[in-house]
Amino acid sequence: MDLIQAAKNLGFSDAAIMNTKDLVFKPEYRKFCEENQCGNYNLNPACPPESGTVEEMMAQALKYEKTLVLQTIQTPEMEYKKAKHSHNQLTEQLAEQMKAAGMTDLLIMSAGPYKHHSCMSAYCVDAQEMADAVGMICWGHDGKIRYFSQILFHENSCME
DSSP: OOHHHHHHHHTOSEEEEEEGGGOOBOGGGHHHHHTTTTSOTTTSTTSTTTTOOHHHHHHHHTTSSEEEEEEEEEOTTSOHHHHHHHHHHHHHHHHHHHHHTTOOOOEEEBSSOBTTBOBHHHHTBOHHHHHHHTTOOSSOSSSOEEEEEEEEEOTTSSOO
């Protein structure tokens, strides 16, 4: 399965595969969850504290060798909650396609908590470092908003 092409066919603006070990985790980012900036702290099971400690979540992510980095780019006119929800729906659809292709052991890091999936912030993943590693723009000066999610998988999964 060509994961990059499948992602773009679904409507992602960009997609790339990187080694999960190259993700940069910044435990100090957990403070953003604890400050309840998104309003889900201690309310949503996919969010801290119920989702696990930084160390537990990092260990869970590092069990996977590869991560498929997914990006959508929106204009400011689109309401951000709608745009983020749309991004997460695409991520879930792609994960279902991957499962249908035999890649059954997946971990989704969503753009904001989505269903039972924890967001990249809860995992303390540095989105800028991730975007730089795969040649994507995280923060641009073009007025556009970029959303990221990831699907982590095992290298020897059915990829062809």
